[in-house]
Amino acid sequence: MPYRRLPNTDIARIRALKTAIEKCSNTDFQEVAIEMKTLQKAKNVLVQFERVYNQYQQAFDTQVKANILFQQKVKNARMYLSHFVQVLYMCIIRSEIKSEYLELYGLENQNMIVPDLASNELILEWGEKIIKGEESRIAKGGVPIFNPTIAKVKVMFSLFKEGYQTQKIHQKATSRLQNQITEARENVDKIIFDIWEQVERKNKDLPLSTRLERNREYGVVYYYRKGETVEE
Helix, strand or coil, X not given: CCEECCCCCHHHHHHHHHHHHHHHHCCCHHHCCCCHHHHHHHHHHHHHHHHHHHHHHHHHHHHHHHXXXXXXXXXXXXXXXXXXXXXXXXXXXXXCXXXXXXXXXXXXXXXXXXXXXXXXXXXXXXXXXHHHHHHHHHHCCCCCCCXXXXXXXXXXXXXXXXXXXXXXXXXXXXXXXXXXXXXXXXXXXHHHHHHHHHHHHHXXXXXXXXXXXXXXXCCCCEECCCCCCCCC
């Protein structure tokens, strides 16, 4: 005897509700296997759940597309900050800039090693420090570093920071909609379960093969255990 299993994806949940609703709309009123109040609940829940699901998919797609562009900004910001620090170190080695100025950049304890820029948060932290440090040194009468200039570094860092903030907005929107879907699933599953229970009760006295076929018309999904392939 095959066993039924509730949908485990949102697409399958939507399909299950649509199948049951469409079957009812194409069946004579007296023959419908679902109570009218259950059918109305299913229609209302389907509209709400499908709307939130579509909104989530749109938000997720937007986030993914924006992230592709953002990753190039991350790469540029990391590269320019790294190159700037390397040039700064070379200037110190050549005695063109005094080593005590490293404190302005927050680099005094880095042992002449480029700071860790592996994460977005570290790029934000070090970008602010390095830009502020160079501007402070220049304000004290220091000669600006070239190739890259701090102006070019600031441009790349600003683009990165803007992209980072935009991604946070996208992530927040996606997360909010995902939470709404998660909260709605319990109610959706409850209604699908109720529909399937009513359908199986309606057809319980029919022969097995006929019963399963009638139930499937309402969206009930059956699975066979290993070695079980024939409906008898």
